[in-house]
Amino acid sequence: MPASQASTSQMGTFQAQGLKQAVVIGASFSGLCAARVLSEFFERVLILEKDPLDETIRRGVPQYLQSHVLLGQGFQQLTELFPDLEREMLQQGAHKTDIGTYAHWYQWGGWKRNMRTGVSALSCSRALLETTLRKQVEKLQNVQLLPAHKVLGLLSEASPREQAIHGLKVQTPQGEQELSAQLVIDCSGRGSHVKQWLVQLGFVAPKESEIPAKVGYVTCRYRFPSPDPLKGQALVITPAAPAETRAGMALPIEDDQWSVTLAGWCSDHPEPTPEGILKFAQSLPVPDLHQVLLTAEPLTDPLRHLIPSSIRKHFEKLKTFPRGLLVMGDALCSFNPTYGQGITVGVLEAQHLHDCLSESQGDLRDLWRWFFKRIQPVLKTAWSMVELEDSRFFPEHTISPMDRVLQRYLVRMQQAATRSEEVAEAFYRVLNMIDPPQALFHPRVLWRVLLRGQKVSSQAVPLYQRSSRL
Numbered sequence: 001m002p003a004s005q006a007s008t009s010q011m012g013t014f015q016a017q018g019l020k021q022a023v024v025i026g027a028s029f030s031g032l033c034a035a036r037v038l039s040e041f042f043e044r045v046l047i048l049e050k051d052p053l054d055e056t057i058r059r060g061v062p063q064y065l066q067s068h069v070l071l072g073q074g075f076q077q078l079t080e081l082f083p084d085l086e087r088e089m090l091q092q093g094a095h096k097t098d099i100g101t102y103a104h105w106y107q108w109g110g111w112k113r114n115m116r117t118g119v120s121a122l123s124c125s126r127a128l129l130e131t132t133l134r135k136q137v138e139k140l141q142n143v144q145l146l147p148a149h150k151v152l153g154l155l156s157e158a159s160p161r162e163q164a165i166h167g168l169k170v171q172t173p174q175g176e177q178e179l180s181a182q183l184v185i186d187c188s189g190r191g192s193h194v195k196q197w198l199v200q201l202g203f204v205a206p207k208e209s210e211i212p213a214k215v216g217y218v219t220c221r222y223r224f225p226s227p228d229p230l231k232g233q234a235l236v237i238t239p240a241a242p243a244e245t246r247a248g249m250a251l252p253i254e255d256d257q258w259s260v261t262l263a264g265w266c267s268d269h270p271e272p273t274p275e276g277i278l279k280f281a282q283s284l285p286v287p288d289l290h291q292v293l294l295t296a297e298p299l300t301d302p303l304r305h306l307i308p309s310s311i312r313k314h315f316e317k318l319k320t321f322p323r324g325l326l327v328m329g330d331a332l333c334s335f336n337p338t339y340g341q342g343i344t345v346g347v348l349e350a351q352h353l354h355d356c357l358s359e360s361q362g363d364l365r366d367l368w369r370w371f372f373k374r375i376q377p378v379l380k381t382a383w384s385m386v387e388l389e390d391s392r393f394f395p396e397h398t399i400s401p402m403d404r405v406l407q408r409y410l411v412r413m414q415q416a417a418t419r420s421e422e423v424a425e426a427f428y429r430v431l432n433m434i435d436p437p438q439a440l441f442h443p444r445v446l447w448r449v450l451l452r453g454q455k456v457s458s459q460a461v462p463l464y465q466r467s468s469r470l
Contacts, residue, residue: 155167237249
């Protein structure tokens with residue numbers, strides 16, 4: 001159903017299912033998508049956000065002004081939830097592009113081939129995406145966004161069969177209050193308190209998996225000289241791990257600006273100054289980004305963000321869990337953000353939430369079990385992609401012998417993508433979560449990788465010559 005005011009038929013559904021009020025913790029990207037889905041099933045939906053909200057910064061989201069990429073699958077699913085979102089974002093200066101022509105990408109000694117795939121992606125700042133999304137959610141008649149509302153804990157009640165959440169204790173501008181809820185969804189990000197809340201209620205906290213990254217990145221907005229040296233195409237330079245640990249990218253965003261990010265793994269981080277950005281860019285294996293920045297005009301102060309690791313909480317393995325509670329977004333699984341998967345995974349989680357609520361027909365008793373189980377293929381795919389890449393930097397992080405073989409194959413695949421459009425297209429589609437990872441082993445891709453692949457060297461890739469694009 002389109003994101004519009006609740007219809008009479010919807011209200012009839014609410015009454016039939018007896019679902020009165022749901023509460024979302026956090027006006028994050030995942031929280032907004034969750035609220036959109038809940039608006040179809042509950043008479044009223046509250047979004048509680050501990051910070052004040054404006055269009056320039058979110059104190060609770062330190063990466064708010066960093067560069068973000070909305071992958072192709074995320075863009076497709078997001079426009080299903082919010083049919084008016086694309087039009088409004090394009091009107092405000094966002095760029096719509098094809099995933100195969102979006103970026104000029106250097107990795108493993110060469111530039112990946114570009115081609116049209118027919119799959120669209122969106123390029124803009126996270127601030128524009130999230131602000132526009134928030135305005136779409138606020139248009140929903142039965143959804144209310146409450147900033148400056150900090151959740152202090154969960155309210156529960158026990159029966160002979162189960163323990164259920166029936167509300168929250170909240171610190172509001174008017175003092176402490178209790179809010180009732182039949183369903184609470186925690187979308188509060190990495191800082192989530194859900195583990196502590198579960199222990200306080202007598203439940204076992206979920207086990208966690210962790211992938212080290214020690215990533216630090218710095219972002220600054222620029223005005224590029226005219227004519228645009230990149231011709232509207234993003235520039236991405238990623239490391240050949242483990243010999244290289246540094247990356248850089250420039251993404252076109254609204255207002256004729258560019259979001260430039262320099263990142264480093266293994267605590268090899270750029271300094272958050274214009275001089276630090278230039279020095280770091282000069283050290284990249286190709287000079288393209290550094291050459292552009294020499295004549296670019298900085299528009300903001302550089303901002304730094306540090307991510308020690310990716311973390312995944314295994315709620316799907318719990319034997320018991322309180323009825324009326326779910327966890328989504330970074331509170332559930334937080335990825336190394338340099339791979340751009342978090343937003344897309346959040347949208348896919350919201351789509352699975354919709355399916356689970358539709359099938360439950362108002363019965364929330366086993367909703368947690370269905371939901372955590374159903375989203376595992378999405379989480380596993382994204383998690384595996386991060387682990388295969390970041391474990392290259394950390395040999396102490398154990399992966400299976402088969403995964404080590406897969407890592408070597410993926411290097412040959414990346415190199416083949418500099419020569420073959422078929423391989424490059426398969427890579428872009430898997431990266432954007434349009435196709436499953438198995439597509440990288442399709443016969444038309446496999447033979448191009450194995451028969452035409454070059455021997456992989458363990459040495460650092462030599463400095464690439466200046467690109468003909470500059």
